[in-house]
Amino acid sequence: MGRHLLAAGLIYLSLALQSSLAGELSLSHSQPWFPGIMLVFCVRLHPGSAGLMWGALLGLGVDCFSNERMGVQVILVTLVGLMLRSCAREGATFGSLRTGALIFLATLCWKGLSATTLGLLENQSFRSEWWLAGCKDGVYSATLVTSVLLFMNLLKNGIKRRDETRRTVLTNQWSMLSP
Amino acid sequence: MNSRMILISCCLFLVGGGLIVAPAGVTARLRSEITDALRPAQILIRQLHLPYAATLSEADATLVADAQRIATLQKELEFERNRNRAMQTRLAQAAEQQFTEQGISTVLTRSRRLVLPQLTDAAVLGEITAEQWRAGKLLDHGAKHGLREDELVLSPRKPLRPLIDLGAEAEISTEDAMLLGRCVIGKIEHVGRWTSTFQLVTDLRYRGRAQIIRETDSGFVFETQGILKGQGSPLCRLEGIPAEKSVRVNDAVYTAERDGILPTPLYYGQVVEAVLGPDDREWTVFVKPAPLPSHLTHVQILRTILNPERLAVK
Numbered sequence: 373m374g375r376h377l378l379a380a381g382l383i384y385l386s387l388a389l390q391s392s393l394a395g396e397l398s399l400s401h402s403q404p405w406f407p408g409i410m411l412v413f414c415v416r417l418h419p420g421s422a423g424l425m426w427g428a429l430l431g432l433g434v435d436c437f438s439n440e441r442m443g444v445q446v447i448l449v450t451l452v453g454l455m456l457r458s459c460a461r462e463g464a465t466f467g468s469l470r471t472g473a474l475i476f477l478a479t480l481c482w483k484g485l486s487a488t489t490l491g492l493l494e495n496q497s498f499r500s501e502w503w504l505a506g507c508k509d510g511v512y513s514a515t516l517v518t519s520v521l522l523f524m525n526l527l528k529n530g531i532k533r534r535d536e537t538r539r540t541v542l543t544n545q546w547s548m549l550s551p
Numbered sequence: 552m553n554s555r556m557i558l559i560s561c562c563l564f565l566v567g568g569g570l571i572v573a574p575a576g577v578t579a580r581l582r583s584e585i586t587d588a589l590r591p592a593q594i595l596i597r598q599l600h601l602p603y604a605a606t607l608s609e610a611d612a613t614l615v616a617d618a619q620r621i622a623t624l625q626k627e628l629e630f631e632r633n634r635n636r637a638m639q640t641r642l643a644q645a646a647e648q649q650f651t652e653q654g655i656s657t658v659l660t661r662s663r664r665l666v667l668p669q670l671t672d673a674a675v676l677g678e679i680t681a682e683q684w685r686a687g688k689l690l691d692h693g694a695k696h697g698l699r700e701d702e703l704v705l706s707p708r709k710p711l712r713p714l715i716d717l718g719a720e721a722e723i724s725t726e727d728a729m730l731l732g733r734c735v736i737g738k739i740e741h742v743g744r745w746t747s748t749f750q751l752v753t754d755l756r757y758r759g760r761a762q763i764i765r766e767t768d769s770g771f772v773f774e775t776q777g778i779l780k781g782q783g784s785p786l787c788r789l790e791g792i793p794a795e796k797s798v799r800v801n802d803a804v805y806t807a808e809r810d811g812i813l814p815t816p817l818y819y820g821q822v823v824e825a826v827l828g829p830d831d832r833e834w835t836v837f838v839k840p841a842p843l844p845s846h847l848t849h850v851q852i853l854r855t856i857l858n859p860e861r862l863a864v865k
Contacts, residue, residue: 385592388589389596392593392597393596393597393600420556424556424559425559428566432570432581432585433589435570435582436581436582437585437586437589441571442570442573443568443570443571443572444571446563446570447567447568450560457556
């Protein structure tokens with residue numbers, strides 16, 4: 373239950389961040405794709421079918437604030453979710469770099485497929501820029517998340533080491549108990 | 552992929568497809584509901600972000616200002632560097648000129664060679680002075696006193712031929728090179744007793760041996776030799792360059808003395824045009840001589856003298 377609540381919170385946060393803050397974090401025409409990041413975390417939280425459903429909900433949210441044809445993102449995010457699920461099997465461990473790679477892949481596929489599908493639905497001819505933009509956003513998102521995760525790991529390791537040095541080892545120290 | 556997963560995926564695809572084909576009213580309502588649900592979080596994020604946004608925009612403005620300042624400073628630096636280069640060039644030219652005017656003669660007179668070059672300063676007579684000189688107004692002694700000027704120098708048939716104030720009395724000879732700095736600008740044509748006429752390199756009858764020298768990364772390369780001819784126009788023509796030799800625009804043209812009196816060749820000018828037709832056996836080369844001042848008043852005459860040290864009686 374807690375996992376589901378966490379997934380719902382993450383989806384809500386990602387949609388709010390994407391619709392309010394992503395534009396201001398724009399860097400040389402690329403911006404972070406928070407739904408892609410959250411999709412990876414959803415798949416991590418729920419490797420089973422629940423992850424797909426949460427992903428579809430995320431797609432529905434993207435459909436709402438993108439002002440494009442509704443339903444397209446639901447289908448696309450299901451496809452990307454299936455792809456991510458095949459990459460992240462249940463019980464598999466995730467490092468910071470692997471998470472970053474998955475975020476890059478998710479963002480690239482989601483944005484590339486989305487731009488291509490919507491473009492083709494509007495009778496436009498295929499353009500490589502659609503995928504290039506997805507690639508740039510993917511790099512930005514992956515770098516952002518990987519940096520944060522690495523920094524958190526660094527902090528965690530530092531605190532752990534400090535605790536270990538403080539701890540007094542009592543093994544084979546029976547002499548300390550003697551009067 | 553298990554059957555449950557396939558079933559759920561199919562359901563989701565169906566939901567997506569249903570939304571695509573759903574009536575606009577339904578989708579619009581759904582959209583507005585979800586957008587409204589997101590609004591509180593959006594407002595909260597914006598409120599939290601505002602102070603950072605101000606700091607970020609300030610930092611951004613500072614960065615832009617810094618970038619502009621750096622660009623301005625780089626432009627100024629480039630300008631100053633160019634000015635510095637121009638000053639260095641002028642300094643080098645001045646040093647070279649000084650060396651030419653003072654150095655060649657003083658250094659070479661210390662040589663043990665029998666024949667030495669010597670630079671002699673001469674003044675170019677102005678048109679009025681030259682006319683008065685030719686008319687005999689400046690001579691107060693006649694031919695009886697043996698002071699008559701050479702007829703060729705005084706000839707009224709060549710009224711436009713310029714004069715310098717040195718002649719045979721100063722041991723000037725015909726064909727002596729006339730220099731301005733280290734550049735050859737002409738040569739002596741006729742020598743009178745006190746004055747001489749000269750030809751500029753651009754004069755129609757001027758001829759002089761010349762060689763092409765090219766500056767490369769590994770130093771100066773001496774190319775082929777030819778004859779520099781004046782044409783009565785601002786450009787001279789360099790003849791006698793075989794087709795198999797290499798000539799390029801901007802190559803320098805220097806004197807090609809065969810007697811080796813001077814340690815270094817003297818500058819004539821620069822190649823401005825080099826053409827070789829398909830059937831030509833020689834290059835057609837045009838040379839732009841060294842620029843002259845608007846009023847030529849002082850020149851140096853390069854002449855050869857016998858080494859006084861070798862002639863001195865021991």
